[in-house]
Structure formats: structure tokens, C-alpha cells
Amino acid sequence: MPELPEVETIKETLKQFVINKTISDVAVYWPTIIKRPEDAEQFKSLLPGQSIVDIHRRGKFLLFELDDAILVSHLRMEGKYSVHPSREPVTKHTHVIFSFSNGEELRYNDVRKFGTMHLFKKGDELTNKPLNQLGPDPFDETFTTDYLYKKLKKTERVIKSVLLDQSIVAGLGNIYVDETLFKANIHPLRKANKLKKKEAAAIWEAAIVTLREAITQGGTTIRSYVNSQGDMGMFQQELFVYGQENEPCKTCGKPIVKMKIGGRGTHVCVSCQKMK
DNA sequence: GTCTTTGTTTACAC
DNA sequence: CGTGTAAACAAAGA
Numbered sequence: 001m002p003e004l005p006e007v008e009t010i011k012e013t014l015k016q017f018v019i020n021k022t023i024s025d026v027a028v029y030w031p032t033i034i035k036r037p038e039d040a041e042q043f044k045s046l047l048p049g050q051s052i053v054d055i056h057r058r059g060k061f062l063l064f065e066l067d068d069a070i071l072v073s074h075l076r077m078e079g080k081y082s083v084h085p086s087r088e089p090v091t092k093h094t095h096v097i098f099s100f101s102n103g104e105e106l107r108y109n110d111v112r113k114f115g116t117m118h119l120f121k122k123g124d125e126l127t128n129k130p131l132n133q134l135g136p137d138p139f140d141e142t143f144t145t146d147y148l149y150k151k152l153k154k155t156e157r158v159i160k161s162v163l164l165d166q167s168i169v170a171g172l173g174n175i176y177v178d179e180t181l182f183k184a185n186i187h188p189l190r191k192a193n194k195l196k197k198k199e200a201a202a203i204w205e206a207a208i209v210t211l212r213e214a215i216t217q218g219g220t221t222i223r224s225y226v227n228s229q230g231d232m233g234m235f236q237q238e239l240f241v242y243g244q245e246n247e248p249c250k251t252c253g254k255p256i257v258k259m260k261i262g263g264r265g266t267h268v269c270v271s272c273q274k275m276k
Numbered sequence: 277g278t279c280t281t282t283g284t285t286t287a288c289a290c
Numbered sequence: 291c292g293t294g295t296a297a298a299c300a301a302a303g304a
Contacts, residue, residue, distance in 0.1 A: 032300075060283080076300080077282050114282075114300045130284080157294065166284080174282070263296075264282080 004171030005214035017083040021100040030095035036118040059170025072118040079115035134170040149200035152192040160188035161262040187273040241267035
């Protein structure tokens with residue numbers, strides 16, 4: 001479940017292994033991961049000879065900047081990247097391999113095969129799906145309390161669903177939305193357009209603080225997340241509500257309740273997070 | 277076989 | 291057509 005802090009951590013750990021490496025060959029064992037170009041054979045043919053110039057992050061997407069292209073990669077639930085010598089055996093969940101001219105390989109591993117890859121000519125990625133659907137990153141200067149408050153005003157949806165909407169703000173997923181709303185003392189079922197400006201400001205602040213702290217902890221490891229060096233995140237120790245069903249609230253001691261909102265498991269302290 | 281998991285896309289009712 | 295909700299979808303493990 002890599003969300004923004006996990007993808008940020010993956011980006012930083014992966015950088016040291018792949019920048020300036022030149023792709024010599026590409027193998028695709030599960031073509032449905034490749035979304036653009038539609039034909040995986042064409043995808044493969046476009047990459048050899050290109051070097052990895054840099055890696056960026058946009059929301060939950062990893063962006064591999066190549067000499068003349070951008071590879072946009074989404075890890076969905078369980079996608080992972082790792083670098084190995086080519087002689088090392090692959091696992092049954094390795095679906096894409098980028099071979100480098102130095103004998104190493106960047107491997108994409110994904111137990112669920114839900115991840116996606118889109119390849120663009122440089123510049124085209126911003127005006128096409130999936131990146132053109134995204135709202136600002138939480139740390140972008142355009143993501144302000146005013147921006148958030150105006151967006152919340154416009155919708156009848158509950159706040160939980162709005163914060164999961166990547167076109168509002170890009171990078172929050174189920175873990176960090178639940179944690180953000182707990183920190184802001186807002187019940188996830190509150191209607192977005194009924195929230196006061198002060199409450200929007202509290203959500204903004206809570207999101208920024210939670211994400212920043214999670215990044216410094218290297219992300220959250222719930223099921224299987226590790227960074228590209230194989231290290232677990234540590235933020236799970238800081239979780240107040242996510243995955244804490246029936247555990248006592250760290251603030252008030254009442255048991256954390258799990259409910260379904262918009263089809264998503266949602267964790268809430270009904271004592272601390274008021275419906276008002 | 278059924279159910280759960282998540283982020284995103286698609287279908288559809290209003 | 292915009293909006294909101296629900297279902298579909300990707301696949302595997304419990």
C-alpha cells in the first residue's frame with residue numbers, strides 16, 4: 001500500500017542504485033502491467049540505449065526520467081523495485097526486468113500484479129492520463145488551507161472520500177487519510193462542505209505533519225512494504241487509528257472502531273473525532 | 277468457492 | 291453534463 005511517504009522513500013533509496021545506469025534490455029513477463037504504449041513489445045523496444053537521468057515522485061507515482069522519455073510507474077498495493085546482479089535468481093512475482101549495461105538489473109516485483117507502467121516522450125506525461133488527473137502534491141506551494149477549504153466547499157461528499165480523491169490532493173491513501181482525520185479531530189463521515197475554515201486548516205496541518213513524519217520514519221510497513229534496500233518503514237509504530245481496531249485510543253483510551261465508508265475500511269476514535 | 281485487500285476507472289442514476 | 295455512489299477491475303492469499 002505505498003502512499004506518498006513510501007513512494008518518496010522508495011524514490012530516494014532507489015536513486016543511489018540506478019541513476020546514470022544505461023538500459024540494455026527489457027523483459028516483460030506480465031504484459032497487462034504495461035499500459036502505454038498498449039503493446040508491451042513496443043514498450044520494450046523503446047527503452048534499450050536510454051539511461052536513467054533521475055527519479056521523481058508525483059503523488060503516489062514514481063517517475064523514471066530517461067534521456068528521451070519518462071516512465072510513470074504506480075505500485076498500487078504491493079509493487080516493489082529492487083536492484084540485483086543478473087545472476088541472482090528471480091522470484092515468481094518478478095514481472096518486469098530492466099537490464100543495465102553493467103550487468104545489474106532493476107526488477108519490478110508485484111504479488112498482486114495491480115501496478116501500472118506508462119511510457120511517455122518527455123513532456124507528454126503531464127498532459128495525459130494518469131498524471132493529468134492529479135491535484136497538487138501536499139507539499140506543493142499551491143496546496144494551501146485556502147485551496148483545500150474552497151475544494152471542500154464544493155462537494156457534498158464525506159471528508160474521508162474527498163481526501164482519498166487524488167484530484168483534490170495527490171498522495172494520501174487509506175492509512176494517511178485515517179491518521180490525518182484523527183490528528184485533526186474530525187470524524188470521517190463529516191460532510192466536506194459543512195466543515196468550518198478552522199477545521200479545513202486543521203486537516204491541512206494534520207496532513208502535512210503526518211506525511212512529513214512518516215517520510216522521516218521511512219514510511220509505514222503494514223503488510224509487506226519495504227524500500228528498495230529491503231528495509232521496513234517505522235511509521236507503523238506511530239499509527240493512532242489505522243489497523244488499531246478494538247485497541248485503546250492512545251489519546252482517550254476508548255476502543256478504536258472500524259467502519260466502512262465509501263467502500264473503504266475506515267478507522268476512527270468516535271470519542272476524539274466528533275461528528276458535531 | 278468466498279471474502280478481503282487498495283487505488284483507479286468505469287457505469288449509471290439523478 | 292456535472293455530481294455522487296457503487297461496482298468493476300487488477301490477482302492472490304487466508
